[in-house]
Amino acid sequence: MYLPPHFTEADPAEADRLIDAFPLACLVAQTPGGLAANHLPLLRDGAGMIGHVARAGGLHQMLPDGAEVLAVFRGEDSYISPNWYPSKAETHRAVPTWNYQVVHIAARIRWDDSPKFKRRAVGLLTRRMEGTEGWRMADAPADYMEAMLAAIVGFELTITRVIAKTKTNQNRSDADFLSVQARMAAQGKPALAARMARMGRGGS
């Protein structure tokens, strides 16, 4: 990924924050049939990550244990018009760009088809998404849950590299930055607006 220093995410907590807020990863791998991408929720689990795929998709048969994968997490994104920069009216030295937040996790995959592992994988995900008041695995009949677990294959990722990119006009003046920040808040991009606000530009 192209990552100039000014767009490198400076807050070490932001990668986990983004993954937590936008857990649906695009899991990319090179397979014998070409580049493959699958969309699935992934959770941090200790130093690694944990997830599962549908057995019928066959990804566990295309990728051996230890294969390189790339998990791409993406938050909100927005086209940015030069007309949103106050400086544009003065200098006209601006072109469109696109703002976004992404976290790329390069990792090695290891499959685990054991019921114990899979029950833990979906259990963690359920607690993360449902909290303590929502649906619980114990709500489903045991035979049904067993059949559902048999239809998935679990995996864990051993992380080799984490790259976080936050592209929110950090390279522009306070006036331009704050104008875009206000646009994001007004145009339904609360996560981008909040990240920009946390940068504390403009002394407000």
Next chain:
Amino acid sequence: MYLPPHFTEADPAEADRLIDAFPLACLVAQTPGGLAANHLPLLRDGAGMIGHVARAGGLHQMLPDGAEVLAVFRGEDSYISPNWYPSKAETHRAVPTWNYQVVHIAARIRWDDSPKFKRRAVGLLTRRMEGTEGWRMADAPADYMEAMLAAIVGFELTITRVIAKTKTNQNRSDADFLSVQARMAAQGKPALAARMARMGRGGS
């Protein structure tokens, strides 16, 4: 991508609709340094696609003409709780899932660093995003625009395969489907709700 028949997008117009509504692609490629993903807007252009990257990112030096790439477009997504299905209260035979829309475009890349091509690439993108009333390339000084064009490298994609997946509980009963459709509308997922509405389930 795992794509069971019931989640294969049935409307041939939907892939273009999704790309148009969510033009920021995740462009994936295998490079000598490993799997690479870059986020950039892509437009349909005749039978192919057109885009550009930052020269400083060096992707044009990592990928020769003709290299395989995968452009992943993604619309809205949402965790789906079993508690949202009316049938859950009766049978309890439900587990969580995740709904989303994606289009995967497998393609061959061809770089074009000529000013004419690049001016056309950013011109098409500008007109798509700004319309006829917004910012225009001619608003910027000629020397500035030349420097900006020099900082990018254009490319076109020759499409080899388009796969569109719409995962919106098509495999559940009308009652469950319509309940999720209402949730999507109420929970800030208008694109998912609209796609579900276009499926015309429940005879409403």
